Amino acid sequence: MAGWDKPDLPDICLTIKTSKKPIITGIAGPAMGGALELALACVYRVATPDALMGLLQGAGGAQRLPRIAGLEAATQMIQTLSTNLNMPICRC
Numbered sequence: 001m002a003g004w005d006k007p008d009l010p011d012i013c014l015t016i017k018t019s020k021k022p023i024i025t026g027i028a029g030p031a032m033g034g035a036l037e038l039a040l041a042c043v044y045r046v047a048t049p050d051a052l053m054g055l056l057q058g059a060g061g062a063q064r065l066p067r068i069a070g071l072e073a074a075t076q077m078i079q080t081l082s083t084n085l086n087m088p089i090c091r092c
Contacts, residue, residue: 009038010060012041013061017041023044024045025042025045026047027047028047029051031053032052034059036053037059037061053077065077065078
């Protein structure tokens with residue numbers, strides 16, 4: 001049996017990040033782990049007021065988040081499921 005031949009999460013995030021077209025994501029409800037990693041790889045994020053974001057995995061989100069939201073907000077987000085963050089998210 002062949003090994004895992006599908007792209008893993010870091011590969012998908014890299015593909016999104018390096019896309020020639022801007023990729024926008026919508027966040028409704030919790031975005032944790034891999035879902036948050038994918039959202040952080042996108043150029044724009046649109047979130048509903050009840051969106052919760054947190055629990056970074058290991059696909060580069062811990063490096064992306066401070067660049068997007070700033071160190072203080074990133075630390076708060078990693079430690080809690082805070083939605084009151086100073087990051088470029090359009091809340092609808």
